[in-house]
Amino acid sequence: MTEAATATIPVPSDYKSNVKPVWCPGCGDFGVLNAMAKAMARLGLRPEELAVVSGIGCSSRIPAYTACYGFHGVHGRALPTGTGLKLARPDLTVIVTGGDGDGYSIGGNHFLHACRRNVDLTYIVMDNRVYGMTKGQPSPTTETHWTSKLAPLGTGINEFHPMAIALAAGANFVARGFTGDPNGLADIIVQAIETPGFSFIEVLSPCITFRPEQKDWKKTVRHGNLSSTADLALAARQIFSDDGMNLGVLYAGARPPYRPPIGRGRVAAADLAAEFRI
Amino acid sequence: MPHPTDIADNTSPGAAQRSSLSVALVGSGGAGVMTAGNILLEAAATAGYYALMTRSSGPQIRGGEAAAMIRIATHPVECMDDRFHVLAGVDWENVHRFAAEISLAPDGVIVGDPGRGEAPLVFSRSGAAFEPLPLARIAKEISGGRANMVLLGYLAALLGLPEDALRQATASLLGKRPAALEASLVALAAGREAAPAAARLVLEPALAGPAARWLVTGNEATGLGAIVGGVRFVAAYPITPATELLEWLSPALASVGGVLVQAEDELASINMIIGSSFGGVPALTATSGPGLALMTESLGLAVAAEIPLVVVDVMRVGPSTGIPTKSEQGDLNIALCGLHGDAPHLVLAPNGVADCLQTAQWAVALAEALQAPAIVLADQFLGQARAVVDSPRDPRLYGKRLCAAVGSKDYQRYELTADGVSAMAIPGTVGAAYTADGLEHSERGTPSSQAADHVAQLGKRRRKLELHDYGALWADIEGAGEFAVVTFGSSTGPVREALARLPGHIPPIRLVSLRLLAPLPRDRLSEALAGVHKLLVIEQNESGQLFHYLRGVADLPPESSSLRKPGGQQFNPGEIAQHLIEWSGT
Ligand SMILES: Cc1ncc(C[n+]2csc(CCOP(=O)(O)OP(=O)(O)O)c2C)c(N)n1
């Protein structure tokens, strides 16, 4: 953004690059890109103060489509990359993005520890309950009976419950959004960024190519059906009686974020040698 | 470098004074072997000697038998001697386990409490004389007296270490506990009194005072080099023998305004430092072989996205969990060739305890200048050895990155420049936002599957490493002649000492100790080996990893062979000297 542009009120298009997305027309991930841009504009953050970090997958292509600093890393490691960036550069607003395979399968351990560590990050998972990029294999959130070439009889494994896990592992903000409602999603993203600590947003983001039935999500989601609480026990009860289609903020807590001091040294590096001198 | 006249192990038996003496202090857990060893080391330092201490312990997690192995000399030492002159036991419980590490000189002595029985046969059959010392009885007569301190007082007298130096070292290590200190000083004096008046094994007087010397471990030196070089962010997962490096770094980084994060695993460590470095804060992780193996995918990312970073691999015996507490130079292959795709990166190796500082600092400087990952191959021996060394001079190498300026016109992160290095925009820089990518990309950073972009970027990434002027640090080159030895890392110490023992016995031999292993400066190596007819590559592993690497990428003389030693035990100078005599004579 130029100096002149910063003087004016930011608009969502200021946060989008001119790189053309590789996504299939109608892919839910477009909605996430739009909602992110809306949220950024609403917060009035400058693109260069924002960093969008991702792993690998269709959804993970999102950083290059923003006008922010972006990092498109390896499969499953977006959270550590975002964590390192935020700890080294607390002045930046860091948003970590990716898919359900990226975040819950190959990167599952990092998900647990990012929640536990509670660094001031916003983590947006575009959950389509499938591996889109590798063309249609089941992911940890895929329904037991969904059949595919790799699992012709279904997985026979129960689905992972990301919001319950985020809650149990210590995330400070837990919410669910839907790409069919970019304004509602933008509201949630704004709240997530504004809440200190680790904010987790599960976004129902249909893969119209490998899960065309997800087009029906627009009929089955229930807007505003989750009620935000700072009471963990209430949030837990709510999420365990949820069918995955309720939208809104589930939990906004006040756990202190992990924020080790950086840039506040009292000693010159060369003086560290003193302890070794005989 | 060892004193050229040092042929420590060849000192004639019975000689009045020696330029190098080696002592092994052993005992069961809780016997205070390490405390005594550390005091002896510091006393030697205070008295103006050079010294080196390594330690070994039984397989128990805590409280097992322990050995402190200390070499004291009038000249710098970078390895243990062939044999030990003194074996001193607080007790002998399970200490036969150290037999492979402690070979006693026939004219050596074994000191121990006769009340604790005899020293294990594996030691006594060396011919070393037994000197009885009633440790328990003497210690009992002192209120709060401990056997390890009595033994230490005796040992210091035996070696001819000045009493003052010993008292000073004891005060410096135990000063925080006045009661323990007082009892220790009495015990030291009692031990000294019990020592024979005319000792057989006495050190030559130290040549100079302790001015301008350091007492440091390789791990600490590595940490210091990294921080001085500019590292301010470290993420790592604990692993022997790199853990002490992390434990030193944690408070040190905090004091200079940096931060150390304990990651959930090595996959997280490497990606956290990638994140930090992308953010403009120079970053490092330290690990050992198993951790390096986990990091290799993301090292490829750092190559492709051109992220400067340093990975220190404190090598231990592999593969798999191997022998975590022992040293081997077995990770050279994975460090050089473990990345997928064509992935040029830097591989460096420190060749001494003090050199860990310079090499780590250089690694940071190179990584930052070349926007590439650097792997530093230290090892358990270098990392955990505590040594008295000449104060390392500051190589004045600091991380300096070419950064994009605010408002760069038409900024292209991966621009194809002549030297391959392109300006990196640090997040926050107005007008230069880009996405760093492990996907192949155009100059602008836009993902591309075009062969032309791939070929151009591959060339850029190779070029920047190949065109860089690495100066004289790439290797230590010593001596001349038609014979040459090439080595690296901790094998350099024993090779140097072997060569120093041999003048006059064999034809002159050149030494090339490689500090920069990748990219290998081939032209400089050819120059260094000009006129050499016969080459020997020496390394501490089974398969000859350096030998095969050099054969693959460099022009070696036709008569090139390899000396290898697996097993977790560093070479000693004597076995190398023996091999060199045979090798150069045929
Ligand atoms: C180490 C590694 N293993 C496997 C792959 C192949 N791979 C690429 S994307 C992907 C899954 C992506 O699924 P998801 O994270 O759900 O994202 P989506 O494409 O559905 O948005 C896999 C397995 C890879 N790139 N790297």
Ligand code: SF4
């Ligand atoms: S495959 Fe599915 S997730 Fe990937 S771009 Fe197409 S619709 Fe989106």
